[in-house]
Amino acid sequence: MSKLDPKTARRLTVRAALGVLYFVVAVILFLTGRGHTILVDNKADPAGSYPALKGAVVSIGRAKPMEFYPGDRDKFIVKGQRHVLRVKPLAPGAQERTVEFRVPLGEDMTLVSISKLMAGVEPWYETFTAPTAQERAAERAAADAENPVETFGSFGP
Template identity: 35%
Template sequence: MAINRRRLILRGALVLVWIGLGALIFVFNRGHTLLVDNRNIEADNIRAPDLITVSVDGGRALEYFSGDRDIFKVGGGRHRIRIEFSDGKPPFEKTFALPLMPDMLLLSIPRMINGMEPYFEEFHTTPEPRKPEAEALPGEEEIILP
């Protein structure tokens, strides 16, 4: 009887360990889509840099002109971004943490390099509604047969 009870406790503990490991793996390896945005911020009168090179977590570097936006797929919660300027300024490096739940986040380069918080926000894609008048071809008229 004591062996069965000990075996039951051991199996229960192993199940809890497996569940805990699964939760840790989910939290530390959670994937995000990071949209890096290099657009002017009209509300705060902040200009975006003209030409920069951005890399996230030491991955491939992408070039951004003012007004560009591109995408990075990242995994985990903490990331390091490196921004190199074409005008001779020293490179900008920053470590940041992403929240767990949103899948897609928009990171503003001008807000980040100017120290404005928050520099990232949740991004939602919304489909554009269809316009029925735009579906008709121009010059198409109703044909009435006698």
């Protein structure tokens, strides 16, 4: 019992390795398949510190490039965390700019402002949160808290 014969030992090793591999594959799939929504906008600062671009072609990674005119906002859905953002202003002679940036794993939506980027304003990207059902639920929970009802364990909002 205490001593494993070589065959059993080998099999245990193989199985343990496969078990580890199972998780590694899952993690890799998770990291590389994690989808992020990148919102790109081309808006001027209401305070006027930077202008909107007259027009630009933006691409992220190998996604299809899109054209942005002042005030435009559109979204790219990308896989993985590291991305290359390429902004090519339409104005003749303007310089193309390519930056690499990293989206945090847990972030669903990131807002990229190409006008800030081209104007050199930092930070040119930020986390974006749309008002969601969750928040609505939270509001309702607050309302519920005022007139409490019996709930079953941790059930309930």
